[in-house]
Amino acid sequence: MKNKILFVIKGLKITPNFKEKLTHNFHELTVLEMLIYLIFIRSFWDKKRRFFFEGSLALPGQMYIAERKVLFDVIKEKKPRHCFEVGTYTGGGSTYFISKAFESVGSGHLVTLENDPYFYNKAKKYYAEKIPVVAKHVEFMFGDKAQDFDKIIKLYVRVDCAFLDGAEDSNQTLSQYNYFLPFFHKGTILMVHDWNTEKTRELKPILLRGGKWRVYKEVKPPESVGLIVFEML
Ligand SMILES: C[S@@+](CC[C@H](N)C(=O)[O-])C[C@H]1O[C@@H](n2cnc3c(N)ncnc32)[C@H](O)[C@@H]1O
Structure with a gap:
């Protein structure tokens, strides 16, 4: 639980390369960036782009x-x-x-x-x-x-x-x-x-x-x- 709280607190920031990370994958984003993606960006992307960016949302993985x-x-x-x-x-x-x-x-x-x-x-x-x-x-x-x-x-x-x-x-x-x-x-x-x-x-x-x-x-x-x-x- 303590680790999860620390993960969320540490993730409450937008990194300078946020835009670039949108060509990588969902799991590279900070918690705040994930929320921005899910609320403001996701609906503008087509299904294919979302599939390759997100993978299986609850399973981290690498690759762009x-x-x-x-x-x-x-x-x-x-x-x-x-x-x-x-x-x-x-x-x-x-x-x-x-x-x-x-x-x-x-x-x-x-x-x-x-x-x-x-x-x-x-x-x-x-x-x-x-x-x-x-x-x-x-x-x-x-x-x-x-x-x-x-x-x-x-x-x-x-x-x-x-x-x-x-x-x-x-x-x-x-x-x-x-x-x-x-x-x-x-x-x-x-x-x-x-x-x-x-x-x-x-x-x-x-x-x-x-x-x-x-x-x-x-x-x-x-x-x-x-x-x-x-x-x-
Ligand atoms: C770069 S990561 C792989 C990323 C993964 N292909 C992906 O797309 O998310 C390298 C992985 O290889 C594993 N690994 C390192 N040496 C290995 C070995 N000798 N045999 C099997 N796996 C190894 C590491 O533990 C690590 O999880």
């Missing part, structure tokens, strides 16, 4: 509007049978939009891995209790390495889609890529977040070297902190 839209559209366009994600966080960002796209397609699963027990439990519980229809398209896994996917990946034999958004650690991202590589095939979709940060420093030259991957979509700053989607040739 443009990034969420790319993840959603790619699943709808390419219709992979499944997608493997590293980095669930609380489940309200990429996890929500990828699984909503599978729900919209009517089939497909996201298998998502998180190494923080608090986030893993929070996300899993919220989906089961609050959004069971979406939960049918997600499998939550607790673990800290791509090898934790072993059992599930063997059932699928090949990997149609992967999304890398784990720790800000280029070596971990590279190991995740190397784990998936033998399972990738022509047409596999590989989505990578934080394309301009340390997270992807070692993987970037490998993907851009040519021959193996083509860039299918990319969102750049300021609409994104860097999200790139590759298709395997």
